[in-house]
Amino acid sequence: xxxxxxxxxxxxxxxxxxxxxxxxxxxxxxxxxxxxxxxxxxxxxxxxxxxxxxxxxxxxxxxxxxxxxxxxxxxxxxxxxxxxxxxxxxxxxxxxxxxxxxxxxxxxxxxxxxxxxxxxxxxxxxxxxxxxxxxxxxxxxxxxxxxxxxxxxxxxxxxxxxxxxxxxxxxxxxxxxxxxxxxxxxxxxxxxxxxxxxxxxxxxxxxxxxxxxxxxxxxxxxxxxxxxxxxxxxxxxxxxxxxxxxxxxxxxxxxxxxxxxxxxxxxxxxxxxxxxxxxxxxxxxxxxxxxxxxxxxxxxxxxxxxxxxxxxxxxxxxxxxxxxxxxxxxxxxxxxxxxxxxxxxxxxxxxxxxxxxxxxxxxxxxxxxxxxxxxxxxxxxxxxxxxxxxxxxxxxxxxxx
Amino acid sequence: xxxxxxxxxxxxxxxxxxxxxxxxxxxxxxxxxxxxxxxxxxxxxxxxxxxxxxxxxxxxxxxxxxxxxxxxxxxxxxxxxxxxxxxxxxxxxxxxxxxxxxxxxxxxxxxxxxxxxxxxxxxxxxxxxxxxxxxxxxxxxxxxxxxxxxxxxxxxxxxxxxxxxxxxxxxxxxxxxxxxxxxxxxxxxxxxxxxxxxxxxxxxxxxxxxxxxxxxxxxxxxxxxxxxxxxxxxxxxxxxxxxxxxxxxxxxxxxxxxxxxxxxxxxxxxxxxxxxxxxxxxxxxxxxxxxxxxxxxxxxxxxxxxxxxxxxxxxxxxxxxxxxxxxxxxxxxxxxxxxxxxxxxxxxxxxxxxxxxxxxxxxxxxxxxxxxxxxxxxxxxxxxxxxxxxxxxxxxxxxxx
Numbered sequence: 001x002x003x004x005x006x007x008x009x010x011x012x013x014x015x016x017x018x019x020x021x022x023x024x025x026x027x028x029x030x031x032x033x034x035x036x037x038x039x040x041x042x043x044x045x046x047x048x049x050x051x052x053x054x055x056x057x058x059x060x061x062x063x064x065x066x067x068x069x070x071x072x073x074x075x076x077x078x079x080x081x082x083x084x085x086x087x088x089x090x091x092x093x094x095x096x097x098x099x100x101x102x103x104x105x106x107x108x109x110x111x112x113x114x115x116x117x118x119x120x121x122x123x124x125x126x127x128x129x130x131x132x133x134x135x136x137x138x139x140x141x142x143x144x145x146x147x148x149x150x151x152x153x154x155x156x157x158x159x160x161x162x163x164x165x166x167x168x169x170x171x172x173x174x175x176x177x178x179x180x181x182x183x184x185x186x187x188x189x190x191x192x193x194x195x196x197x198x199x200x201x202x203x204x205x206x207x208x209x210x211x212x213x214x215x216x217x218x219x220x221x222x223x224x225x226x227x228x229x230x231x232x233x234x235x236x237x238x239x240x241x242x243x244x245x246x247x248x249x250x251x252x253x254x255x256x257x258x259x260x261x262x263x264x265x266x267x268x269x270x271x272x273x274x275x276x277x278x279x280x281x282x283x284x285x286x287x288x289x290x291x292x293x294x295x296x297x298x299x300x301x302x303x304x305x306x307x308x309x310x311x312x313x314x315x316x317x318x319x320x321x322x323x324x325x326x327x328x329x330x331x332x333x334x335x336x337x338x339x340x341x342x343x344x345x346x347x348x349x350x351x352x353x354x355x356x357x358x359x360x361x362x363x364x365x366x367x368x369x370x371x372x373x374x375x376x377x378x379x380x381x382x383x384x385x386x387x388x389x390x391x392x393x394x395x396x397x398x399x400x401x
Numbered sequence: 402x403x404x405x406x407x408x409x410x411x412x413x414x415x416x417x418x419x420x421x422x423x424x425x426x427x428x429x430x431x432x433x434x435x436x437x438x439x440x441x442x443x444x445x446x447x448x449x450x451x452x453x454x455x456x457x458x459x460x461x462x463x464x465x466x467x468x469x470x471x472x473x474x475x476x477x478x479x480x481x482x483x484x485x486x487x488x489x490x491x492x493x494x495x496x497x498x499x500x501x502x503x504x505x506x507x508x509x510x511x512x513x514x515x516x517x518x519x520x521x522x523x524x525x526x527x528x529x530x531x532x533x534x535x536x537x538x539x540x541x542x543x544x545x546x547x548x549x550x551x552x553x554x555x556x557x558x559x560x561x562x563x564x565x566x567x568x569x570x571x572x573x574x575x576x577x578x579x580x581x582x583x584x585x586x587x588x589x590x591x592x593x594x595x596x597x598x599x600x601x602x603x604x605x606x607x608x609x610x611x612x613x614x615x616x617x618x619x620x621x622x623x624x625x626x627x628x629x630x631x632x633x634x635x636x637x638x639x640x641x642x643x644x645x646x647x648x649x650x651x652x653x654x655x656x657x658x659x660x661x662x663x664x665x666x667x668x669x670x671x672x673x674x675x676x677x678x679x680x681x682x683x684x685x686x687x688x689x690x691x692x693x694x695x696x697x698x699x700x701x702x703x704x705x706x707x708x709x710x711x712x713x714x715x716x717x718x719x720x721x722x723x724x725x726x727x728x729x730x731x732x733x734x735x736x737x738x739x740x741x742x743x744x745x746x747x748x749x750x751x752x753x754x755x756x757x758x759x760x761x762x763x764x765x766x767x768x769x770x771x772x773x774x775x776x777x778x779x780x781x782x783x784x785x786x787x788x789x790x791x792x793x794x795x796x797x798x799x800x801x802x
Contacts, residue, residue, distance in 0.1 A: 039520060040624040059505035061464060081504055099507075103482055104460035104500075106507035113514045113521045119440060120514045120521070136558050138551050145544040148537055148600075157537050162544075169679070172573045199549075223441040278570070 028054045028086045035111070037094075037125045042110040051089040051126055055097075055108070058082055062102050069097035069124075091350065092128035093385025094195055096121045114195055118186035118223065123195065134197040134388045139207035140166035144193050147278070151270040158219070160271065161189045162279065163199050165206060165213035175280045177287035177399045178215045179313075180267070181391075182296025185256055189220040195384045196293075201391055212399045217275055221263040221292070221299050256295045256320055260302045267303055268310070289398050291315025291344070293387045301325060308339050313398055315344040317390035318351060318358065318382050326361055330368040342397045343372040346390035348380035355382075373397065429455045429487045436512070438495075438526045443511040448491075452527055455487040456498075456509070463503050470498035470525075492751065493529035494786025495596055497522045515596055519587035519624065524596065535598040535789045540608035541567035545594050548679070552671040559620070561672065562590045563680065564600050566607060566614035576681045578688035578800045579616045580714075581668070582792075583697025586657055590621040596785045602792055613800045618676050622664040622693070622700050657696045657721055661703045668704055669711070690799050692716025692745070694788045702726060709740050714799055716745040718791035719752060719759065719783050727762055731769040743798045744773040747791035749781035756783075774798065 031049035034042060044056035055067050060081025067073045067085045075083040096116050098105050107113045108122040116123070142165045149158055165176065181198065183191035192198040198216055205211040276283040290311050292300040297319020304311040305328060322328070329336060329343075343365075347358040362374040375393045380386040432450035435443060445457035456468050461482025468474045468486045476484040497517050499506050508514045509523040517524070546563045566577065582599065584592035593599045599617055606612040677684040691712050693701040698720020705712040706729060723729070730737060730744075744766075748759040763775040776794045778787040 039516075041519075057505055059503055061503035062505060063462060063464075063503070065505075099505075101502045101505045101507065102460055102462035102464070104458055104463060104466075104502045104507070104510075106500075106502070106505070106510055107514070107521060109505075109507055109520050111521075113508070115440075118442075119510050120508060120512075136549055138556070138558075141549040143546040143548050145546045146594075147544050148542040148604075150539050155539070157539075193547075 028052055035124050036127070037112045037123050038110055039112060044110055045108070045124055047090075047124075047126060051092065052086050053090055053124060053126070054084060054086040055099075056082060056084050056110070057099050057101070057108065059101050064100075064102060066100040067097065068100055068105065069095060072100070075099075090124075090126045091379065091381055092126050092131075093380055093383055093388075094123055094125050095383065096123055098122060115188050115190060116186055116195065128385065133204055133392050134201050135204075136200050137204055137207070139203050141203050142166045142168065142199055142206075144199050149270075149274050149278075151266065153265075153269060158266075158270075159189070160275075161193055161218040162275070163193075163202065163216035163218075164279070165215070166203065167213060168215075168280075172280075174213075175282045176213055176215045178217055178275065178279075178281050178289070179395070179398065180217050180219075180271075180288070180290040182221045182290070182292030182299050183218070184292075184294030184296055185222060185259075188222055189218045192216075192218050196388055196391070198391065201388060202395060205392065205395055211395045214395070214398065215275075215279055215281060217271070219263075219267065219271055221267075221296060222259055256298055259295065260299045263299055264303050264306065268307060272310070285310055285312045286341070287312075287399055289313030289315065289342075291317060291391070291394060292319065293317040293390075294382065295320050298322060305329075312339070312341045313344075314340060314342070315346075315390070315394045316358070317346045317387045317394075318348065319345070321357055321361060326364045326368075329365060329370050333369050337369070337371045340371070341401070342394075343370070344375070344390070344394045344397065345372060346375045346377065346386065346393065348377040348382060348386035350379060350381040351386070352376060429453055436525050437528070438513045438524050439511055440513060445511055446509070446525055448525075448527060452490040452493065453487050454491055454525060454527070455485060456500075457511070458484045458500050458502070458509065460484055460502050465501075465503060467501040468498065469501055469506065470496060473501070476500075491525075491527045492780065492782055493527050493532075494781050494784055494789075495524055495526050496784060497524055499523060516589050516591060517587055517596065529786065534605055534793050535602050536605075537601050538605055538608070540604050542604050543567050543569065543600055543607075545600050550671075550675050550679075552667065554666075554670060559667075559671075560590070561676075562594055562619040563676070564594075564603065564617035564619075565680070566616070567604065568614060569616075569681075573681075575614075576683045577614055577616045579618055579676065579680075579682050579690070580796070580799065581618050581620075581673075581689070581691040583622045583691070583693030583700050584619070585693075585695030585697055586623060586660075589623055590619045593617075593619050597789055597792070599792065602789060603796060606793065606796055612796045615796070615799065616676075616680055616682060618672070620664075620668065620672055622668075622697055623660055657699055660696065661700045664700055665704050665707070669708060673711070686711055686713045687742070688713075688800055690714030690716065690743075692718060692792070692795060693720065694718040694791075695783065696721050699723060706730075713740070713742045714745075715741060715743065716747075716791070716795045717759070718745075718747045718788045718795075719749065720746070722758055722762060727765045727769075730766060730771050734770050738770075738772045741772070742802070743795075744771070745776065745791070745795045745798065746773060747776045747778065747787065747794065749778040749783060749787035751780060751782040752787070753777060 029048040029050045032046040035045045035047050046054045059065050065075040065083040067075055073085055075085040077083050107120050111122040113120040114123045142163055145162045147160050181192050288311050290300045290304050297316040301322050304314045345358055345362050352359050365372050377386040377389045430449040430451045430453055433447040436446045436448050447455045460466050466476040466484040468476055474486055476486040478484055508521050512523040514521040515524045543564055543566045549560045582593050689712050691701045691705050698717040702723050705715045746759055746763050753760050766773050778790045781787040
């Protein structure tokens with residue numbers, strides 16, 4: 001980490017498919033094979049060598065079936081009531097999608113489901129040729145642990161996902177720094193693991209000697225900030241109390257700012273003390289980072305900037321930006337540069353082209369002399385491959401002094 | 402554990418709803434509230450005081466929507482294309498269900514999805530009044546850990562779910578006995594955790610002083626016996642090799658016996674050595690149990706009876722029965738009674754009424770003098786509440802001498 005303002009744009013050693021448009025029904029090309037996100041034994045969706053995806057659904061009596069993937073696309077009815085659609089070449093990465101069967105929005109029964117878009121939604125992994133930093137490899141593996149806990153102040157039953165590095169149980173004298181890593185709106189504490197592949201990314205980085213071993217803590221900063229359960233891959237339990245719960249029960253979805261407000265005291269007063277008491281952490285600010293995607297980035301700014309005594313590392317992965325963030329960050333440049341070891345801002349070039357606010361913040365910070373790292377993920381949008389790459393860039397910067 | 406053959410039928414301190422039939426559209430009764438298995442903020446399905454469940458789906462353009470829950474039931478189209486159906490009183494416990502929208506079988510977008518019936522399927526928890534042994538309580542909690550590993554013989558990438566008891570990380574000198582716990586057909590290594598609530602059952606039993614702390618190992622004895630991934634709640638990876646994989650890729654679903662054949666060498670040659678090398682186990686037969694539900698019970702019989710040097714405790718929870726099981730178990734009664742510390746057979750009274758084969762086996766064993774425990778779960782069918790109760794009965798019998 002140098003002491004002056006700089007930005008880094010990594011040139012990935014491959015040509016990215018930047019086309020995100022999906023057209024009318026295409027013919028699938030050569031090399032079509034089942035997506036890795038399919039359920040076992042399921043042949044569709046398939047992805048061909050040009051990254052066109054072909055979807056299928058059996059709906060013999062339906063009048064209309066729509067594929068909802070970056071826009072809505074009428075599927076074509078074939079023999080025996082099998083509906084199909086082949087997309088234009090897709091952007092690499094992980095995309096949510098649904099089917100709309102005569103007006104009912106549902107997940108694809110042939111594909112893995114994920115909690116995203118505030119519901120169970122299908123996901124398709126579009127492979128990025130030559131890019132395997134998030135794949136499972138034959139290296140030592142850490143664990144992802146699901147732990148229930150009870151908040152001391154409100155007696156709320158919650159749960160947290162914790163990544164522990166491969167040597168955690170072998171080296172019982174060691175203590176580890178901690179990264180608090182947040183998901184986006186409509187997702188939950190399982191997203192960084194299931195959609196983001198956090199454990200494989202860190203296992204691989206560690207095996208390559210590129211990062212310090214660290215604990216990663218993933219809690220629910222969304223709907224469960226005021227609900228006792230119902231999500232997180234754990235068996236559901238009943239709602240107890242809390243603002244967001246009450247709001248949700250009335251059928252009003254709290255906005256990103258309400259979630260952030262609700263999550264800050266949980267994180268500061270409950271989660272961090274519980275983690276430091278339960279795991280072998282190094283519990284000072286120099287060994288504590290927070291990062292998040294989208295709404296989780298908004299929460300990261302809100303929480304870390306209110307608690308710079310608690311965090312030395314800040315990561316915004318396509319973050320939502322608090323109002324006046326540039327003013328906040330530039331009002332005491334010398335103090336900020338001394339206190340914050342790494343401020344990381346990431347965005348995908350595809351999302352940047354339509355919403356340049358993160359790039360603009362980067363340029364403002366650069367101009368003001370606020371030390372930070374800016375990273376653009378080539379050819380990706382506001383989604384998980386961007387954020388996996390953000391983590392891959394961010395993690396090696398942590399705990400290096 | 403006494404030395405003579407006996408059976409135990411526990412009288413639960415409540416009146417069970419034994420009616421499993423679902424009739425035509427009913428009126429929901431009093432006290433209707435969202436099921437605990439709903440996604441956060443979702444109001445339907447709801448369950449009333451009489452355990453009638455009301456389901457809803459928005460499908461404005463559909464001609465027919467069917468609820469598939471213990472039979473098929475035509476839902477009723479209301480205003481704005483909202484389809485509803487209220488069941489007769491349901492059997493308590495956890496039930497899989499789907500919607501069929503103009504011929505397309507899909508999960509309920511308002512409910513949690515589970516891997517069951519070989520696909521992502523909805524589940525509804527029908528509460529059992531006064532019965533809370535599987536609920537999250539304010540007791541010390543263990544963790545459920547997801548661990549990737551590579552098989553030594555075939556270099557297959559696999560993953561395993563491991564429950565560690567609450568004191569595992571605090572008491573680093575302690576070693577623990579192990580229960581290998583298998584799911585049923587069409588489910589996977591996440592089922593005992595997500596559908597079965599294994600961690601809460603054991604946390605609660607341990608807090609009540611009724612069991613020895615133990616490690617529970619849950620692997621995939623189904624479709625993933627020959628697939629490298631695609632399931633288990635972990636990010637998917639691509640199929641590599643193996644019999645079941647090849648079969649599945651051809652669109653032929655392997656049967657229960659094929660899965661059992663495929664799983665035995667994985668369990669004996671790969672999983673157990675890896676677990677014993679990775680966790681602080683007591684690695685002798687007297688501290689190793691195996692149990693399983695349905696197909697997992699079939700696997701339990703097959704594997705433990707082939708390896709009585711490896712296991713001292715055997716649990717069949719509504720098990721599939723190998724051919725000639727009674728002959729096998731009764732051919733050396735004295736030897737078997739000496740070797741096997743607990744043989745447990747469980748069934749639900751509702752399933753027993755249509756398929757008494759487990760009860761028949763119990764009676765045969767009793768007659769032959771084979772020491773075993775027989776348990777009937779009152780008012781439940783071939784599903785998860787039966788198996789949660791089986792575990793609740795079985796776990797206290799383990800590792801007591």
